[in-house]
Amino acid sequence: MNVPNHIGIIVDGNGRWAVKRGKSRSEGHLAGSKNLDTLCQYIFDKGVKVVSLYVFSTENFKRSDEEVNYLMDLFVKKFKEDFKKFSKKGIKIVFSGRRQPLKKEILDIIDDVTLQTKDNKNGILNFCLNYGSHAEIIDACKKMIEDKVAIDDVNEALFNKYLYNDLPNLDLLIRTGGELRLSNFMLYQAAYAELYFTNTLFPDFNKDEFDQALDSYNNRDRRFGGINYEKKNC
Ligand code: IPE
Ligand code: IPE
Numbered sequence: 001m002n003v004p005n006h007i008g009i010i011v012d013g014n015g016r017w018a019v020k021r022g023k024s025r026s027e028g029h030l031a032g033s034k035n036l037d038t039l040c041q042y043i044f045d046k047g048v049k050v051v052s053l054y055v056f057s058t059e060n061f062k063r064s065d066e067e068v069n070y071l072m073d074l075f076v077k078k079f080k081e082d083f084k085k086f087s088k089k090g091i092k093i094v095f096s097g098r099r100q101p102l103k104k105e106i107l108d109i110i111d112d113v114t115l116q117t118k119d120n121k122n123g124i125l126n127f128c129l130n131y132g133s134h135a136e137i138i139d140a141c142k143k144m145i146e147d148k149v150a151i152d153d154v155n156e157a158l159f160n161k162y163l164y165n166d167l168p169n170l171d172l173l174i175r176t177g178g179e180l181r182l183s184n185f186m187l188y189q190a191a192y193a194e195l196y197f198t199n200t201l202f203p204d205f206n207k208d209e210f211d212q213a214l215d216s217y218n219n220r221d222r223r224f225g226g227i228n229y230e231k232k233n234c
């Protein structure tokens, strides 16, 4: 079994999961967040080194104040409770996204968790919160100009350092909830990612469903533009 080094998950379908059950969208987010705990532990136990979770996009601020506030409160609670669990296993927690217009309460917990887990070495859990790929690329360019980076010094390694976090490229990108799009998630890092879309709504995306994604990944022929001469059909 070939285990991807970096997996990204577009955590989608919480709202529909709830509506199908006659529940509020908030209840869907709560169910999704509970599922995240179990799933992330499982993914790290499989040997994956980096997990990036798309939990709130820059565009999600278009939603009602009620939903946005519920999600922000849930994140604060979750980060406070969860980080110890992951930290005990040596997982470093990082965040990707714009700080504006996040409130002080959430920024404080983000800074605290980042600081407290910064020396952990067993894996990285990257929460993409108020994240958008376009914003990330624009922010990186602005910082490079601010730093007066010389034109000849610009290369992929340097550009990566200017992104929100200097992480390896995605190997596997999973989207739950049935939509066949990336919705502004890690467009740069997904250049050669294997894409896996499932109709399963995120609160139902369990260990078995994850194993199916992993099986699918293992059946892909990753050529990165080259040719796999060992395959008979080449
Ligand atoms: C994804 O679930 C979670 C967030 C965007 C925070 P949605 O809330 O988008 O769920 P659906 O797509 O409406 O079902
Ligand atoms: C993408 O889901 C963002 C997150 C999962 C955080 P959305 O539900 O916001 O995406 P669209 O609107 O269907 O593209």
Ligand code: MG
Residues within 6 Å of the ligand: 012, 013, 177
């Ligand atoms: Mg959605």
